[in-house]
Amino acid sequence: MRRYGKDADEDDIRARPGRRSSRPRTRTRPKHEDAAEGTVLTVDRGRLTCLVDPGTRQEREILAMKARELGRKGVVVGDRVALVGDLSGEPDTLARIVRVEDRTSVLRRTADDDDPYERVVVANADQLAIVTALADPEPRPRLIDRCLVAAYDAGMEPLLILTKSDLASADPLLEIYAPLGIRHVVTRRDDLGEEEAETVRQQLRDRATVFVGHSGVGKTTLVNALVPLHQRATGRVNAVTGRGRHTTVSALALRLPPPPGAKPGSKRALSPGWVIDTPGFRSFGLSHIDPSRVILAFPDLEPGTVDCPRACSHDEPDCALDAWVESGKADPARLYSLRRLLATREAREGD
Ligand SMILES: Nc1nc2c(ncn2[C@@H]2O[C@H](COP(=O)(O)OP(=O)(O)OP(=O)(O)O)[C@@H](O)[C@H]2O)c(=O)[nH]1
Numbered sequence: 001m002r003r004y005g006k007d008a009d010e011d012d013i014r015a016r017p018g019r020r021s022s023r024p025r026t027r028t029r030p031k032h033e034d035a036a037e038g039t040v041l042t043v044d045r046g047r048l049t050c051l052v053d054p055g056t057r058q059e060r061e062i063l064a065m066k067a068r069e070l071g072r073k074g075v076v077v078g079d080r081v082a083l084v085g086d087l088s089g090e091p092d093t094l095a096r097i098v099r100v101e102d103r104t105s106v107l108r109r110t111a112d113d114d115d116p117y118e119r120v121v122v123a124n125a126d127q128l129a130i131v132t133a134l135a136d137p138e139p140r141p142r143l144i145d146r147c148l149v150a151a152y153d154a155g156m157e158p159l160l161i162l163t164k165s166d167l168a169s170a171d172p173l174l175e176i177y178a179p180l181g182i183r184h185v186v187t188r189r190d191d192l193g194e195e196e197a198e199t200v201r202q203q204l205r206d207r208a209t210v211f212v213g214h215s216g217v218g219k220t221t222l223v224n225a226l227v228p229l230h231q232r233a234t235g236r237v238n239a240v241t242g243r244g245r246h247t248t249v250s251a252l253a254l255r256l257p258p259p260p261g262a263k264p265g266s267k268r269a270l271s272p273g274w275v276i277d278t279p280g281f282r283s284f285g286l287s288h289i290d291p292s293r294v295i296l297a298f299p300d301l302e303p304g305t306v307d308c309p310r311a312c313s314h315d316e317p318d319c320a321l322d323a324w325v326e327s328g329k330a331d332p333a334r335l336y337s338l339r340r341l342l343a344t345r346e347a348r349e350g351d
Pocket residue numbers: 163164165166167187188189190213214215216217218219220221222234246247248279280281
């Protein structure tokens with residue numbers, strides 16, 4: 001898949017879209033030559049847990065905070081950062097993050113469609129796993145479409161994970177998504193033994209995959225099977241937020257176990273892939289999406305847009321894609337799917 005992650009330099013957690021370009025870009029980097037490299041695994045009320053020296057005997061998680069000099073720059077899960085200060089990782093120590101490296105991808109969402117603010121959810125991920133139950137709760141193709149738009153906008157490859165296959169067949173959904181050529185896996189809780197979990201892990205090896213899904217689709221069940229040593233806490237009420245059972249509070253990066261038979265210390269063992277679990281959500285706001293980025297995920301259609309009117313929505317009478325498809329240059333089902341996806345940008349009841 002093509003990479004087209006947009007410039008993600010100036011992305012405060014809360015940035016007003018459209019203002020980005022007016023801010024001056026300063027590239028004065030403080031000298032922190034002794035800084036350690038780390039990857040942000042989770043963020044909790046301004047405290048960032050970072051993994052340092054991965055794959056070595058010194059591997060450790062250290063707690064850090066953003067240095068003042070970073071200003072309003074947001075630091076999110078998946079960010080690669082430079083750390084100074086106490087790097088021991090001992091209890092009650094706190095390091096400082098002095099730099100955030102350029103990002104290869106940025107997954108954003110707006111809390112809802114009327115929300116002018118966008119949030120960077122995760123940085124540097126390669127893949128977006130859209131977890132959908134086949135029943136209980138009923139699948140919501142429109143929500144899947146919205147997640148797909150977010151993935152394409154972010155330059156991430158989508159993966160459909162269809163859970164609860166004991167309750168309903170996956171065929172009708174798979175038919176809808178066939179023209180998009182999205183990879184998929186179908187799971188059921190009672191089959192998620194070690195062997196089946198390994199089949200799912202094969203889709204996640206060597207990359208970082210963000211898991212998103214509506215509450216109750218079985219995401220926690222799945223993630224716990226994929227990363228058995230971790231067992232995300234469920235059913236506990238958080239004393240601070242008061243949020244209840246089975247509520248995942250913040251994004252959390254989890255390393256997959258190494259593939260069976262991988263030699264300890266080998267590349268395969270050291271980069272087994274990452275799962276980035278995110279809180280279950282009800283909606284996925286898309287007010288920040290740019291159709292011209294989404295269309296880059298359709299390399300068969302994209303060249304057909306050169307004759308489009310300026311700022312074409314690709315769903316208007318003058319759109320050149322109709323002629324492109326009529327002349328046999330691409331499959332009409334692809335154009336239909338693209339238009340269906342782009343149409344989800346308009347908010348509707350129940351999003
Ligand atoms: N029938 C059936 N039930 C399942 C399956 N997977 C999970 N469940 C059940 O669905 C319910 C929700 O599962 P969770 O794993 O907590 O769902 P979640 O998506 O993490 O939910 P949140 O934590 O709210 O985001 C639980 O009662 C699970 O036991 C499955 O394959 N089949």
